[in-house]
Amino acid sequence: MISFARGAPAPECLAVELLADCAKGAIERDGTSVLSYGTGLGYAPLREWLGERYSIDPGQILLTNGSLQGFVYLAQQFFWSGVGGRVLVEAPSYDRPLLILRNHGVEVSTVAMDDEGLDPEALERELKRGPKPAFLYTIPTFQNPSGRTLSVERRKRIVELAHEYDLLVLEDDPYGFVRYEGTAPPTMFEIEGSIAGQIAHTSSFSKTISPGLRVGYLILPKPLLKPLELIASSTTISPSNLPAATVYEFARRGHFEPNLERMNNLLRTRRDAMLTALERHFGDSASWSRPEGGYFNWLNLPEGIDAGELLTRATEAGVSYCKGTDFYPDGRGAGSLRLAYSFPSPEEIERGIAILAELARDMKS
Ligand SMILES: Cc1ncc(COP(=O)(O)O)c(C=O)c1O
Structure with missing residues (x-):
């Protein structure tokens, strides 16, 4: 997964x-x-x-x-x-x-x-x-x-x-x-x-x-x-x-700052991999945030695609994320999702985004 x-x-x-x-x-x-x-x-x-x-x-x-x-x-x-x-x-x-x-x-x-x-x-x-x-x-x-x-x-x-x-x-x-x-x-x-x-x-x-x-x-x-x-x-x-x-x-012992820099370098690579993969696989069909730090991207899916339905298919294909509706108290967010890039490797990020984009394209057609 x-x-x-x-x-x-x-x-x-x-x-x-x-x-x-x-x-x-x-x-x-x-x-x-x-x-x-x-x-x-x-x-x-x-x-x-x-x-x-x-x-x-x-x-x-x-x-x-x-x-x-x-x-x-x-x-x-x-x-x-x-x-x-x-x-x-x-x-x-x-x-x-x-x-x-x-x-x-x-x-x-x-x-x-x-x-x-x-x-x-x-x-x-x-x-x-x-x-x-x-x-x-x-x-x-x-x-x-x-x-x-x-x-x-x-x-x-x-x-x-x-x-x-x-x-x-x-x-x-x-x-x-x-x-x-x-x-x-x-x-x-x-x-x-x-x-x-x-x-x-x-x-x-x-x-x-x-x-x-x-x-x-x-x-x-x-x-x-x-x-x-x-x-x-x-x-x-x-x-x-x-x-x-x-x-x-x-x-x-003086570890806090150097360790933070080391962690941030590892995470930056993941953020970059996520932005590159989104650009490559979703192109103009979706929009997403471009954070200068932190753990998350917010992805607005191509028009008409429900993030809950996509999640069911994605889970079967071995990819998980949190759907947008989880982050609203009132049911909004059906066309959006949260992508955490902090945990998977850059290679997994590239593969995972490619799978999501392909599933989204299938749902559109
Ligand atoms: C905005 C925000 N606040 C609080 C927390 C909880 O963090 P902690 O591990 O310090 O309880 C998180 C964890 O993801 C978070 O994203």
């Missing part, structure tokens, strides 16, 4: 030996303390390292077992015990948070996006329409699933709107450092630049070191710190210490 479905790094991206050595080093250095329960906020040396990296007080940082857990905590904070409410999301958006919100019985309102990302005018219209949402969930850089990046002007406008309308924004940024070219825009958290603000920021080491470590983090505005720390400590007592200590040891 050639999988374009998995938003996971290819096995060769993972620094197995270095990480084994860092895990051993972390236990040897910290001994019994890393093997005991920790604090609700998580392993302090890693929070301090992150504090320096983001130029913030480590007291603002809550470590999580993967960044999706941070999303769950925020959803619990607002929608505990079935208390209803509304959340704004860009459309399309990452499918797992959509499912989590649905499971909490939350009304999900979509905000339009285009090639420059979430549209601030559409956001303002939605805010005026009311009722007041609990928060806006957005992935501004190399978005999952579309691969799009929010422009700097729009980031600034969204931060302004957040202040005008007292809107909490959860900026989910796991792909910000997975950049192959171009200049990184400032995050909305950086643009806002204050602790008691409207922007909560979440990310993780899943895409920059390894998803199996399950080390994520939330950077929180002050009023949310205590409540989320309480939710976290009553959920996991403390986030896993050993993976966090392993990440810290990895960073302390």
